[in-house]
Amino acid sequence: MNKQEYELVVVGGGPAGLAAAQEAYDQGVRDILILERDFELGGILQQCIHNGFGLHYFGEELTGPEYAQQFMENVRERGVDIKLDTMVLEVTPEKDVYAINSDDGMLYIDAEAVILAMGCRERTREAIDIPGTRPAGVYSAGTAQRYVNMEQWIPGEKVVILGSGDIGLIMARRMHLEGAEVEAVLEIMPFSGGLVRNIVQCLDDFDIPLRMQQTVTEIHGKDRLEAVTVAEVDENMQPIPGTEYKIECDTLLLSVGLIPENELSKDAGVKMHDVTGGPIVNEGRETNIEGIFACGNVLHVHDLVDWVTEESLVAGKTAANYLQGGIDKREQEIEVNPGENVGYIVPQKITNDVEDRKLVDLYMRCKKPMEHVTINLYSGDKKLLDKNERRVEPGEMITFPVPEQMISDDMDSLKVDIVKEGE
Amino acid sequence: MSETVEITCISCPMGCDVELEVNEDDDIVDIDGNSCQAGIEYVKNEYRNPTRILPTTARVKGGVLPLVPVKTDEPMPKGLLDEAMEEIAKVELEAPVELGDVVIENILDTGVNIVATRDLPKK
Numbered sequence: 001m002n003k004q005e006y007e008l009v010v011v012g013g014g015p016a017g018l019a020a021a022q023e024a025y026d027q028g029v030r031d032i033l034i035l036e037r038d039f040e041l042g043g044i045l046q047q048c049i050h051n052g053f054g055l056h057y058f059g060e061e062l063t064g065p066e067y068a069q070q071f072m073e074n075v076r077e078r079g080v081d082i083k084l085d086t087m088v089l090e091v092t093p094e095k096d097v098y099a100i101n102s103d104d105g106m107l108y109i110d111a112e113a114v115i116l117a118m119g120c121r122e123r124t125r126e127a128i129d130i131p132g133t134r135p136a137g138v139y140s141a142g143t144a145q146r147y148v149n150m151e152q153w154i155p156g157e158k159v160v161i162l163g164s165g166d167i168g169l170i171m172a173r174r175m176h177l178e179g180a181e182v183e184a185v186l187e188i189m190p191f192s193g194g195l196v197r198n199i200v201q202c203l204d205d206f207d208i209p210l211r212m213q214q215t216v217t218e219i220h221g222k223d224r225l226e227a228v229t230v231a232e233v234d235e236n237m238q239p240i241p242g243t244e245y246k247i248e249c250d251t252l253l254l255s256v257g258l259i260p261e262n263e264l265s266k267d268a269g270v271k272m273h274d275v276t277g278g279p280i281v282n283e284g285r286e287t288n289i290e291g292i293f294a295c296g297n298v299l300h301v302h303d304l305v306d307w308v309t310e311e312s313l314v315a316g317k318t319a320a321n322y323l324q325g326g327i328d329k330r331e332q333e334i335e336v337n338p339g340e341n342v343g344y345i346v347p348q349k350i351t352n353d354v355e356d357r358k359l360v361d362l363y364m365r366c367k368k369p370m371e372h373v374t375i376n377l378y379s380g381d382k383k384l385l386d387k388n389e390r391r392v393e394p395g396e397m398i399t400f401p402v403p404e405q406m407i408s409d410d411m412d413s414l415k416v417d418i419v420k421e422g423e
Numbered sequence: 424m425s426e427t428v429e430i431t432c433i434s435c436p437m438g439c440d441v442e443l444e445v446n447e448d449d450d451i452v453d454i455d456g457n458s459c460q461a462g463i464e465y466v467k468n469e470y471r472n473p474t475r476i477l478p479t480t481a482r483v484k485g486g487v488l489p490l491v492p493v494k495t496d497e498p499m500p501k502g503l504l505d506e507a508m509e510e511i512a513k514v515e516l517e518a519p520v521e522l523g524d525v526v527i528e529n530i531l532d533t534g535v536n537i538v539a540t541r542d543l544p545k546k
Binding site for chain 2: 061
């Protein structure tokens with residue numbers, strides 16, 4: 001077997017892996033390898049040809065490929081080693097990485113640190129159990145996005161989209177612009193998980209209807225999709241009998257959620273979090289296994305790539321610190337726990353003593369949309385900090401920066417809740 | 424007689440539903456429902472001259488992919504999006520393409536250019 005040694009191996013060459021590798025290099029690590037299974041770097045950004053990326057990180061509005069190219073150039077300039085068309089098969093707890101490609105054959109890489117940056121994948125028809133036949137024409141929205149934007153295939157002409165998250169909305173506009181008829185976007189929840197600007201610019205602009213609290217209850221068609229049955233749902237998201245109607249269509253796009261892709265992490269013995277579906281990490285994005293880090297959508301699904309970049313820079317920096325002689329641990333670990341109306345918080349714990357750090361960013365999602373809220377940070381019963389937001393919704397990640405000087409040695413847990421202003 | 428026009432402001436994630444009151448001379452006489460100054464600017468512009476960035480793709484011969492992503496380098500009039508798609512569909516580029524390459528200059532006399540948004544090397 002082809003054996004190689006690297007200080008740092010980054011699994012995945014999307015925005016998370018690229019930023020992590022770049023930062024590790026800038027912190028002094030020189031011996032870095034990125035492993036990417038596609039034929040090029042950039043990850044899913046390459047198919048996200050719409051604008052709206054980079055407003056936070058670059059201060060300007062870029063398309064996905066422009067955002068990706070910036071980081072691709074950065075890692076190339078730094079001389080980071082890259083292997084494309086390479087599938088990682090296994091990462092062991094000892095940080096041995098097994099991979100395969102058609103040039104090297106089977107590869108065994110002895111790494112001192114590993115950053116997991118595999119991203120996420122889409123939930124499928126099977127994951128949400130839509131009954132009916134199994135014709136062609138049922139796609140996950142991201143798959144259709146790659147076909148349309150990169151591979152020059154149009155999935156169909158008459159389209160229904162299930163799920164009003166951003167990918168569903170963006171694909172509604174894309175299919176319309178490419179000449180398809182988009183019959184409707186259906187959303188099982190009473191609110192959309194997508195950004196308001198996408199509802200306006202992707203649906204309203206083209207008079208595409210958004211129907212709330214409706215879902216597909218049956219798929220019809222023998223060889224090709226012919227129609228879907230749609231029903232209204234009650235507050236428990238159960239179809240209401242008698243409300244069914246049929247929409248004729250040849251294409252159904254599913255935008256019904258993303259799942260962090262953690263098969264490699266689990267095999268490596270990395271402990272997972274029930275709610276995020278990603279590894280449990282400390283604020284340096286280190287997992288329970290020393291020297292194995294995770295960042296980006298493999299850790300938790302982000303709303304904006306800008307936050308993926310920020311998080312991955314943290315992971316890259318901590319990995320560099322680890323490689324350069326270790327990380328000082330706090331005497332006492334601080335657990336970070338979600339309180340009222342908070343779905344999850346990443347990181348799940350604060351364990352490191354970092355000299356030059358000014359802030360620890362807590363990333364979280366609320367459980368339900370609320371207006372005029374106060375986000376409170378507690379240590380035990382003591383309130384440390386609060387901030388007001390005009391609106392929170394589950395589709396948008398909330399960043400809550402905690403100043404380093406507020407984190408003291410006698411703490412053992414932090415809690416965040418989101419309540420109505422004044423309560 | 425004045426008329427009320429509803430516009431969802433997208434200056435921030437709040438997404439305020441803003442009402443514009445427009446008189447018979449098409450002057451905006453009242454703006455209501457916005458939570459901040461940015462909302463006023465947005466809805467005025469959105470009422471008078473709605474513009475959009477158009478992200479789409481153009482065909483490429485001999486590249487590692489058959490398409491290269493493109494966009495308008497400035498927002499263009501919203502009413503011309505469909506026509507612009509037809510203009511872009513007529514184009515076939517030759518690889519290699521570089522990020523920023525002008526694919527169509529001054530599309531539909533809008534003063535806006537269609538530019539490539541990534542490098543696309545030769546196959």
